[in-house]
Protein backbone atom coordinates (compact mmCIF):
# COMPACT_ATOMS: atom_id res chain seq x y z
CA UNK A 1 0.00 0.00 0.00
CA UNK A 2 2.99 2.31 0.23
CA UNK A 3 1.98 5.67 1.56
CA UNK A 4 -1.66 5.43 0.49
CA UNK A 5 -4.07 6.31 3.30
CA UNK A 6 -5.94 3.11 4.02
CA UNK A 7 -7.18 4.12 7.48
CA UNK A 8 -10.84 4.02 6.45
CA UNK A 9 -10.32 0.62 4.83
CA UNK A 10 -8.78 -0.72 8.04
CA UNK A 11 -11.50 0.84 10.21
CA UNK A 12 -14.08 -1.06 8.14
CA UNK A 13 -12.34 -4.36 8.88
CA UNK A 14 -10.65 -4.58 5.49
CA UNK A 15 -12.22 -6.51 2.65
CA UNK A 16 -14.06 -9.05 4.81
CA UNK A 17 -15.59 -6.27 6.89
CA UNK A 18 -16.71 -4.35 3.81
CA UNK A 19 -18.18 -7.49 2.29
CA UNK A 20 -20.16 -8.24 5.47
CA UNK A 21 -21.68 -4.74 5.38
CA UNK A 22 -22.49 -5.08 1.67
CA UNK A 23 -24.25 -8.40 2.22
CA UNK A 24 -26.38 -6.82 4.92
CA UNK A 25 -26.91 -3.76 2.69
CA UNK A 26 -28.22 -5.71 -0.30
CA UNK A 27 -30.55 -7.68 1.96
CA UNK A 28 -31.92 -4.42 3.35
CA UNK A 29 -32.20 -2.81 -0.10
CA UNK A 30 -34.38 -5.69 -1.25
CA UNK A 31 -36.54 -5.41 1.89
CA UNK A 32 -36.87 -1.60 2.09
CA UNK A 33 -40.19 -0.42 0.66
CA UNK A 34 -38.54 2.52 -1.12
CA UNK A 35 -35.62 0.56 -2.54
CA UNK A 36 -37.18 -2.80 -3.32
CA UNK A 37 -38.69 -1.63 -6.62
CA UNK A 38 -35.15 -0.88 -7.86
CA UNK A 39 -33.42 -3.92 -6.42
CA UNK A 40 -36.02 -6.70 -6.51
CA UNK A 41 -34.55 -8.28 -9.62
CA UNK A 42 -30.92 -7.57 -8.79
CA UNK A 43 -28.32 -10.31 -8.96
CA UNK A 44 -27.46 -10.37 -5.26
CA UNK A 45 -24.08 -12.02 -5.48
CA UNK A 46 -22.89 -9.88 -8.38
CA UNK A 47 -24.06 -6.72 -6.65
CA UNK A 48 -22.36 -7.61 -3.35
CA UNK A 49 -19.11 -8.37 -5.20
CA UNK A 50 -19.15 -5.16 -7.22
CA UNK A 51 -20.14 -2.97 -4.25
CA UNK A 52 -17.39 -4.56 -2.16
CA UNK A 53 -14.78 -3.76 -4.84
CA UNK A 54 -16.10 -0.22 -5.17
CA UNK A 55 -16.08 0.54 -1.43
CA UNK A 56 -12.74 -1.22 -0.96
CA UNK A 57 -11.21 1.10 -3.53
CA UNK A 58 -12.97 4.20 -2.19
CA UNK A 59 -11.78 3.46 1.34
CA UNK A 60 -8.15 3.31 0.23
CA UNK A 61 -7.91 -0.48 0.14
CA UNK A 62 -5.96 -2.60 -2.36
CA UNK A 63 -8.82 -2.99 -4.82
CA UNK A 64 -9.71 -1.59 -8.21
CA UNK A 65 -13.34 -1.44 -9.25
CA UNK A 66 -13.41 -2.83 -12.78
CA UNK A 67 -17.18 -3.00 -13.20
CA UNK A 68 -19.52 -0.91 -15.28
CA UNK A 69 -18.92 2.83 -14.70
CA UNK A 70 -21.46 4.41 -12.34
CA UNK A 71 -23.11 6.55 -15.02
CA UNK A 72 -23.59 3.62 -17.36
CA UNK A 73 -24.75 1.28 -14.57
CA UNK A 74 -27.55 3.61 -13.52
CA UNK A 75 -28.59 5.58 -16.60
CA UNK A 76 -31.43 3.28 -17.56
CA UNK A 77 -32.99 3.72 -14.10
CA UNK A 78 -35.26 6.49 -12.93
CA UNK A 79 -33.24 7.66 -9.92
CA UNK A 80 -33.85 10.98 -8.19
CA UNK A 81 -32.21 12.71 -5.26
CA UNK A 82 -34.82 11.32 -2.89
CA UNK A 83 -33.95 7.79 -4.01
CA UNK A 84 -30.24 8.46 -3.53
CA UNK A 85 -30.89 9.75 -0.01
CA UNK A 86 -33.02 6.71 0.80
CA UNK A 87 -30.20 4.41 -0.32
CA UNK A 88 -27.77 6.28 1.92
CA UNK A 89 -30.21 5.85 4.82
CA UNK A 90 -30.29 2.10 4.24
CA UNK A 91 -26.48 2.05 4.07
CA UNK A 92 -26.39 3.84 7.42
CA UNK A 93 -28.60 1.11 8.89
CA UNK A 94 -26.15 -1.54 7.64
CA UNK A 95 -23.07 0.30 8.90
CA UNK A 96 -24.72 0.69 12.29
CA UNK A 97 -25.81 -2.97 12.39
CA UNK A 98 -22.27 -4.11 11.58
CA UNK A 99 -20.67 -1.79 14.13
CA UNK A 100 -18.65 0.42 11.79
CA UNK A 101 -17.22 3.27 13.88
CA UNK A 102 -19.10 6.53 13.30
CA UNK A 103 -16.11 8.45 11.92
CA UNK A 104 -15.42 5.64 9.46
CA UNK A 105 -19.10 5.64 8.42
CA UNK A 106 -18.92 9.33 7.65
CA UNK A 107 -15.59 9.07 5.85
CA UNK A 108 -17.06 6.46 3.51
CA UNK A 109 -20.22 8.49 2.90
CA UNK A 110 -18.08 11.51 2.06
CA UNK A 111 -16.28 9.48 -0.61
CA UNK A 112 -19.49 8.06 -2.08
CA UNK A 113 -21.54 11.26 -2.02
CA UNK A 114 -19.91 12.89 -5.08
CA UNK A 115 -21.03 9.91 -7.17
CA UNK A 116 -24.60 11.21 -7.04
CA UNK A 117 -23.83 13.27 -10.14
CA UNK A 118 -23.33 10.10 -12.16
CA UNK A 119 -26.15 8.16 -10.52
CA UNK A 120 -29.20 10.40 -10.35
CA UNK A 121 -30.77 11.24 -13.67
CA UNK A 122 -33.60 13.53 -12.61
CA UNK A 123 -34.04 16.04 -9.76
Ligand code: HEM
Pocket residue numbers: 035038039041042043044046047050051054067068073074077079083084085087112113115116119
Ligand atom coordinates in the same frame (compact mmCIF):
# COMPACT_ATOMS: atom_id res chain seq x y z
C1 HEM B 1 -23.15 6.04 -3.96
C2 HEM B 1 -24.22 5.36 -4.32
C3 HEM B 1 -24.18 4.14 -5.22
C4 HEM B 1 -23.15 3.30 -5.51
C5 HEM B 1 -21.70 3.35 -5.02
C6 HEM B 1 -23.67 2.29 -6.41
C7 HEM B 1 -22.93 1.25 -6.94
C8 HEM B 1 -23.40 0.28 -7.79
C9 HEM B 1 -22.62 -0.77 -8.37
C10 HEM B 1 -21.12 -0.98 -8.13
C11 HEM B 1 -23.44 -1.52 -9.13
C12 HEM B 1 -23.06 -2.76 -9.96
C13 HEM B 1 -22.87 -2.38 -11.41
C14 HEM B 1 -22.80 -3.60 -12.27
O1 HEM B 1 -21.80 -4.30 -12.23
O2 HEM B 1 -23.75 -3.89 -12.99
C15 HEM B 1 -24.76 -0.95 -9.04
C16 HEM B 1 -25.88 -1.45 -9.65
C17 HEM B 1 -27.15 -1.02 -9.38
N1 HEM B 1 -27.52 0.12 -8.70
FE1 HEM B 1 -26.26 1.35 -7.76
N2 HEM B 1 -24.99 2.53 -6.66
C18 HEM B 1 -25.34 3.65 -5.94
C19 HEM B 1 -26.60 4.25 -5.91
C20 HEM B 1 -27.73 3.69 -6.41
C21 HEM B 1 -29.08 4.22 -6.25
C22 HEM B 1 -29.40 5.53 -5.53
C23 HEM B 1 -29.93 3.33 -6.83
C24 HEM B 1 -31.43 3.36 -6.93
C25 HEM B 1 -32.19 3.95 -6.06
C26 HEM B 1 -29.14 2.25 -7.39
C27 HEM B 1 -29.64 1.15 -8.05
C28 HEM B 1 -28.88 0.16 -8.63
C29 HEM B 1 -29.44 -1.00 -9.29
C30 HEM B 1 -30.94 -1.35 -9.42
C31 HEM B 1 -28.36 -1.74 -9.79
C32 HEM B 1 -28.42 -3.04 -10.62
C33 HEM B 1 -28.42 -4.25 -9.71
C34 HEM B 1 -28.46 -5.52 -10.53
O3 HEM B 1 -29.39 -5.67 -11.32
O4 HEM B 1 -27.58 -6.36 -10.37
N3 HEM B 1 -27.82 2.50 -7.12
N4 HEM B 1 -24.71 0.16 -8.22
